[in-house]
Amino acid sequence: MAGLQSPIKKNDNVVVLAGRDRGKKGRVLVVEPAKNRVIVEGVNVIKRHTKPNPQKQVKGGIVEREAPVYVSKVQLVCPQCSAPTRIGHQILEDGRKVRVCRKCKGVVDK
Numbered sequence: 001m002a003g004l005q006s007p008i009k010k011n012d013n014v015v016v017l018a019g020r021d022r023g024k025k026g027r028v029l030v031v032e033p034a035k036n037r038v039i040v041e042g043v044n045v046i047k048r049h050t051k052p053n054p055q056k057q058v059k060g061g062i063v064e065r066e067a068p069v070y071v072s073k074v075q076l077v078c079p080q081c082s083a084p085t086r087i088g089h090q091i092l093e094d095g096r097k098v099r100v101c102r103k104c105k106g107v108v109d110k
């Protein structure tokens with residue numbers, strides 16, 4: 001899987017296929033292509049307990065933030081047919097390469 005280019009892009013809506021957050025949907029906030037990972041809004045939220053550190057002006061407490069998930073564990077939700085789908089590619093008449101939904105054949109990219 002290493003080096004495989006992810007078809008998932010920032011601001012895509014995806015659904016989680018496996019793990020604790022299975023079935024959850026969210027927007028992709030960050031794509032980490034080198035690691036094949038994405039950060040999805042509201043998915044894989046971890047709580048970190050932080051100790052107060054007055055010298056660094058850090059308040060103690062619990063910080064919640066999203067941890068990356070493997071891109072193979074999410075699937076794009078098609079903006080056209082609203083179904084989770086695999087992605088194909090198509091080259092338009094003007095030469096642009098766009099992503100298309102394998103289910104409805106609709107163009108995913110604007």
Ligand SMILES: [Zn+2]
Nearest residue numbers: 078081101104
């Ligand atoms: Zn579709």
